[in-house]
Amino acid sequence: MKTIIISAYNTFISRNLFNTDVLKILKKEEGLNIVIFCPPDKVNFFQQFYGGPRVAFEGLDMDQFIRRPWNKKLYRLSFLLENSQYIKDQRLERYENNKNIAGYLNYKWVGLVSYVLSSILIFHPIYRVFDLFFSERRALKPYFDKFNPDFVFAADSFGEIDIWFMKEARSRKTPLITMVRSWDNTTTKGILRLMPDKIIVNSPTVKNELIEIHDYQADDIFVAGLPQFDVWLSGPTETREHFFARIGADPSKKLILFAPAGAVLSNTDWQLCQILKEALENGSLPENVQFLVRNHPQHPADLSKFAGDPSFIIDNPGHMTKAGDRKNIEFRPQDSEHLRNSIYYSDIVMYVATSLGLDSSVFNKPQIMVSFDGFEKKPYIRSVKRYNREDCLYNLVRCGGTKVVKSKEEWIMAINAYLKNPTLDQSGRDEIVKQHLYKIDGKAGERIANILLSFVKQF
Template identity: 30%
Template sequence: MPKILILIRYGITARTLLRTSFLDSLLAANIKVIVACPAFDEPKFLAEMTAKGVQLIPEPKLKKRLFERIYNAIANALCFEHPGTTKTLTMKWLHEGLIKPENPYKLRIFDFLFRGLMGVLNLHRSRKLRQLLLKLDPLFCKHPEIENLFDEVKPDLFFSPYPFEPDAHYIAEAKKRGIPAIGAVKSWDNLTSKIRVACEPDHWIAWSPQMKKEAVQYHYVDPEKIEITGTPQFDFYFNAQKFLPRDSFFKKMNIDPQKKLIVYSPGTSWTYSDEANLRMIHSIIMNTDFPYKCHLHIRKYPKSSVEYSSITNELGITVEDSGSVVPQWTDRIDQSPKDLEHLRQLMHFSDIVIQVSSSIAVDAACEDTPCIAYHLDKYDKVVPWAHRAKRCYSSEHNQLLIKAGGMRVVETKNELKYWLLQYLEYPETDSEGRKSIVSNILWNTDGQAGNRLAKALMNWLP
């Protein structure tokens, strides 16, 4: 029986791979699936995976040597993680260097200046430097913990849904042993917002031609190594399932079905104050001159632990979590199939989704729901100049949505009110743009991405 070892550190990734047709297809082909993850002993998850026949093992805790940490920091700053590589990384450099309070001041300033110098040198454009570092990387990716894992599992193929640090160490070990190493990208913004790819996989999986283009452009990946499959995490939008009656769904949510439903997705670190944003939206829709009766509902960001009880009680709005909290996962979130179906229903019945640099814009587009990109921070004098909220919609992934014409960026209170009224009166506005978002980001909407991804892995088995 062939064995595939998958490293999963995020609950969102577990949702994408283990609760979709991807896993079902592998198991149906009589392939042994072994998952190394931090939530290997979480009771509910363990019971669920055991029932499916998936073996869970603990993710090894890597003991990184000082020299290795220094090498990684310098290599990343030299050839990728500095201003100028992408607009997203430039924003990150400004914010983390001048704003981020949790980092010691002296360390922040040193890092800010060092990365700034690397940006001036434009070394991210040097293909030769990148190739040199790829040759050096395996020397710094040796860990007995990973060697022991591979000795124990003896996989026929290794699959990483996050081919950056620290998965690069596992990819290096697989390649050293002649085991096919496959890398996929877990989120649509990763190729323009994360660190460089060290120890490049043998093969790549991309969601779409756009993602393939980014892998080639920013990471110099050989296009012949990239296969496009779509992503399983959106398959549930395209499989024909009935919706609840509107009244039943609203009753479950404790919302008046006679009101228009406006869903706000918090920006967390991408906005200066979600509370201020909510108060602004609430003041508009509750004003006596606003012609529609509306209900404002918060769908919390999956990784966020922010508490909204005080403002929800004060303003009479509702709030929901995106899933269960499971501290063992790196992102602390666990989304069940039931959670995903609820999201589909929520996007379907929402009249407008307002978000701050969130992938929920893609979810909204899947149900052809109008979407507003909240950007009042841009001209707010209270927001520090270097804060990422000032320029979040210049990031590459957000520009894809804007250029598709599928959402409207609002920068003033008047613009916000105008587009609320426009979308409520004419919900078909920008429908073609929303279709473009779906096709550009997700590629194929046949609901078979999970099966295609599984087939790609099976084709690469020795």
């Protein structure tokens, strides 16, 4: 009997792994014990939805480790060795919040240091050695001693928590495989702090970024696709009539899905909804459309002024594992199905700063990226415009399958164009699938599980 430890501290791990064939296939392996480390307050939730024979959930509060000052410094140092557009904008934002001579000098100095450290590749392995040997490597030793794993799977290669599991595995010479959790992680989370034995990624784009930015060997990268989309091949899980009745939509009207930025990224989400409302009222948009507004799961915008408006259905997705605390959101199987149905029955998908463009491409939906701040004119660093310059969204837009709108006039024009002809930009959407989804064949979860099982059997 062999034992695998899996780290599951990010909200989206349940969506990416546990609601897919990955965990189902691993659970069927008779000679495998699965130990899943997670936040203590999520143990009961995970046990309820994902428990089974030979599956144990170990609650461990990792805040006690990651909040220690020295560990924070090591984590932040990793951002000096990556000079992506996202990280440059983060530095610029900090300067804007501290706009004085000292702030300016710090901004310029840090930018110069980052340029040098990220460009001269010898600094990358030097940092990794420094990070490994001057961190608290053995903090998880008692927990690993308890389960004595044969293999460790860190489900978030760039996670601030997962690095602790990776370091303990490396200290014990335990085989280690990791997964890049999201399409933006390679350009937003700093340099990869520890080189695992193998890495699983969801697309060729992420693979290329691992090679070019993080110095990882191509032969040790497995491109698997996105397992959360495997079941989407069969279409929706409920009829249109049932879905519309459940969310309170009018079945005689078209449905447009809109994902605003959320309260952390923008304070003008309500203005965007107001623009849509006014366009309906003045006839700029046809009267037979309605909007399903999918709020940010963890940082929802205040859209209370649209409550009760029959043209707007406000959706706050996910399940709170702590009452009233949206930061502790998990996605149950029914939550994943709700997103699936929401996109399938939408005629257009619109968003500000999200990965929803990938989801909508599975069902070949016309998509619009909103790149303006409602009724306001904001400087670049305060504007949502900056988000479509971030590396992942910029690469998505370059495929040609997403209309980027920079004013309310462009927005209304794009909506009307797609309502009239949904096949516009079809070749661009095909390119999105090729570059960012790899394969939509229903077998991504199976590929990931088989990679893990083959790796286990090697040792």
